[in-house]
Amino acid sequence: xxxxxxxxxxxxxxxxxxxxxxxxxxxxxxxxxxxxxxxxxxxxxxxxxxxxxxxxxxxxxxxxxxxxxxxxxxxxxxxxxxxxxxxxxxxxxxxxxxxxxxxxxxxxxxxxxxxxxxxxxxxxxxxxxxxxxxxxxxxxxxxxxxxxxxxxxxxxxxxxxxxxxxxxxxxxxxxxxxxxxxxxxxxxxxxxxxxxxxxxxxxxxxxxxxxxxxxxxxxxxxxxxxxxxxxxxxxxxxxxxxxxxxxxxxxxxxxxxxxxxxxxxxxxxxxxxxxxxxxxxxxxxx
Numbered sequence: 001x002x003x004x005x006x007x008x009x010x011x012x013x014x015x016x017x018x019x020x021x022x023x024x025x026x027x028x029x030x031x032x033x034x035x036x037x038x039x040x041x042x043x044x045x046x047x048x049x050x051x052x053x054x055x056x057x058x059x060x061x062x063x064x065x066x067x068x069x070x071x072x073x074x075x076x077x078x079x080x081x082x083x084x085x086x087x088x089x090x091x092x093x094x095x096x097x098x099x100x101x102x103x104x105x106x107x108x109x110x111x112x113x114x115x116x117x118x119x120x121x122x123x124x125x126x127x128x129x130x131x132x133x134x135x136x137x138x139x140x141x142x143x144x145x146x147x148x149x150x151x152x153x154x155x156x157x158x159x160x161x162x163x164x165x166x167x168x169x170x171x172x173x174x175x176x177x178x179x180x181x182x183x184x185x186x187x188x189x190x191x192x193x194x195x196x197x198x199x200x201x202x203x204x205x206x207x208x209x210x211x212x213x214x215x216x217x218x219x220x221x222x223x224x225x226x227x228x229x230x231x232x233x234x235x236x237x238x239x240x241x242x243x244x245x246x247x248x249x250x251x252x253x254x255x256x257x258x259x260x261x262x263x264x265x266x267x268x269x270x271x272x273x274x275x276x277x278x279x280x281x282x283x284x285x286x
Contacts, residue, residue, distance in 0.1 A: 002075070002103040002104070002143050002145045002146050002147075003145045004074075004075050004103065005036060005075035005077070005103040005104055005145075005147055006103075006145040006147060008035060008036070008075070009147065009177070009178070009200050009222055009223075012222070013222075014213065014216060014217040014221060014222060014223075014224060015035055015036055015222060015223050015224065016034060016035075016213060016224050016226070017034065017035070017036045017037060017038045017077065017223055017224065017225045017226070018034060018037060018038070018225075018226045018229060018230055019037075019038045019039070019040030019043060019225055019226060019227035019228060019229070019230065019231075020037055020038070020039060020040060020043060020068065020230060021039070021040055021042075021043025021044045021046060021047045021064070021230075021231060022043075022044075022047055022064065022067070022068070023067045023068050023070075023071040023072075024267075024268070025043075025230050025234075026068045026071055026072045026076070027071060027072060027267055027268070028230070028267070029072070029074075029230075030072045030073070030074050031267065034074070035074060035075070036074050036075040036076070036077060036103070037068070037072060037074060037075075037076055037077070038076075038077040038078075038079070038223075038225045038227070039061075039064065039065060039068060039076065039077065039078050039079045040079065040225075040227045040228060040231065041056065041061070041079035041081055041116075042116055042227065042228060042231070043227075043228065043230070043231045044056055044060070044061065044064050044079070046231060048060065051116070051119075052115065052116035052119075053113065053114075053115040053116070053119070054081070054112065054113025054114045054115060055113070056081075057084070058084040058089070058092070058093055058096070059096075061078070061079065061080070061081065062093075062096040062097060062100050065078045065097055065100040065101070065102055066099075066100035066101065069100050069101030069102060070101065075103035075104070076101065076102050076103055077102065077103065077104045077105065077106065077147070077149070077223075077225075078097045078100070078102040078104070078105040078106075079105070079106060080093050080094070080097060080105040080106060080107040080137075081107070081108065081110075081114050082107065082108050082109070082110045082111070082112055082114045082125075082133075083107050083133050083136075083137075084112070085112060087132045087133055087135070087136035088136070090107070090133045090136040090137055090140065091136045091137075091139065091140035092140075094136075094137045094140035094141055094146075095140050095142070098141060098142055098143060098146055102146070103145075103146065103147060104146060104147030104148070104149060104177075104178075105146075105147075105148065105149065106149035106150075106151045106178075106180055106202065107133060107134070107137060107148070107149070107150065107151065108151040108152070108153055108182070109124050109125055109127075109129075109130040109133075109150075109151070109152050109153060109154070109167065109171075110122060110123065110124060110125070110153055111123040111124065111125055117153045117156045117182045117183055118156065118183075122153050122156050122157045123157065124152075124153060124154060124157055124159065127166075127167055127170045127171075130150075130152075130167070130170075130171060130174070131170060131171065131173075131174035134148065134150055134171060134174040134175045134176055135174060135175060137175070138175045147177050147178060148175065148176050148177050148178070149176065149177065149178040149179070149180055149202055149223075150168075150171035150172070150174070150175075150176030150178070150179055150180070151179075151180040151181075151182055151202075152164050152167040152168055152171065152179075152180070152181055152182065153182050153183070154167050154181075155181055155182060155183035155184060156182060156183040161189065164181045164183075164193075165181070165192075165193060165196050165197070168181055168193070168196075168197045169196070169197065172197065172198060172199060177199070177200065178199065178200040178201065178202050178222065178223065179197050179199065179200070179201050179202070180201070180202040180203070180204065181193050181197075181201075182204055184203060187211060187215060187219070190203070190211070190216070190219050190221065191219055194219050194220050194221070200222035200223070201220070201221050201222060201223075202221070202222065202223035202224075202225060203216065203221045203223070203224050203225065204225045204227050205224060205225065205226045205227065205229075237257070241257075241258075
């Protein structure tokens with residue numbers, strides 16, 4: 001899958017990549033026909049009952065990445081947060097994510113602990129420290145096709161847009177294969193960033209950005225990550241069903257807004273596992 005992601009980037013096509021927090025959502029992304037899937041750190045934190053403020057550990061992130069990578073056969077882009085420490089921590093993080101099966105990862109220039117880029121109080125490390133993180137990531141990756149995405153959160157900090165573009169160029173020189181300037185929202189901002197930053201760019205479509213994919217393709221954005229679409233949609237659907245159950249004392253399990261059990265079995269591979277189990281039937285003793 002690592003080589004596949006690199007080939008997709010080299011083709012110049014614009015990849016629509018939904019963000020997920022668990023393997024089930026990753027299966028849905030694959031079934032819908034998307035070329036790749038990205039792990040949303042916010043979604044992982046939320047699935048563990050935490051806000052995205054640096055409470056999730058490196059081992060928890062790697063465990064979730066491994067679960068997702070073993071479940072789908074499309075490239076997985078992992079969220080490496082800020083590398084979980086100094087450059088030595090970054091080296092270990094990269095090695096663990098590659099072992100888990102990630103085809104690429106994005107790493108940001110926030111201080112430790114980090115927080116969601118959309119929350120107030122984002123603080124950044126120096127460009128020197130972030131460059132060291134990126135060099136450590138390069139040194140640690142065993143597969144040269146593993147995609148390193150350098151993310152700057154300067155746009156959402158007190159530094160602002162101009163510093164974000166300055167940092168992006170420094171991170172590109174430090175070895176990032178792809179650059180993400182987190183928080184860009186308008187076509188004008190994207191065009192300016194695209195005119196300055198060389199090589200592939202990644203954009204996160206969040207709660208405050210709704211730019212058509214045709215426009216992003218024309219601008220030349222290579223990876224468009226819909227980071228919280230599934231999380232926010234799923235929460236509303238689950239909340240509505242729970243409210244219905246509480247209000248009515250029952251629920252229509254055959255309603256159009258619920259997946260049929262046969263489809264659910266198929267999604268998680270029940271039939272395939274059943275056939276595999278049958279292939280070992282000669283050894284069954286009880």
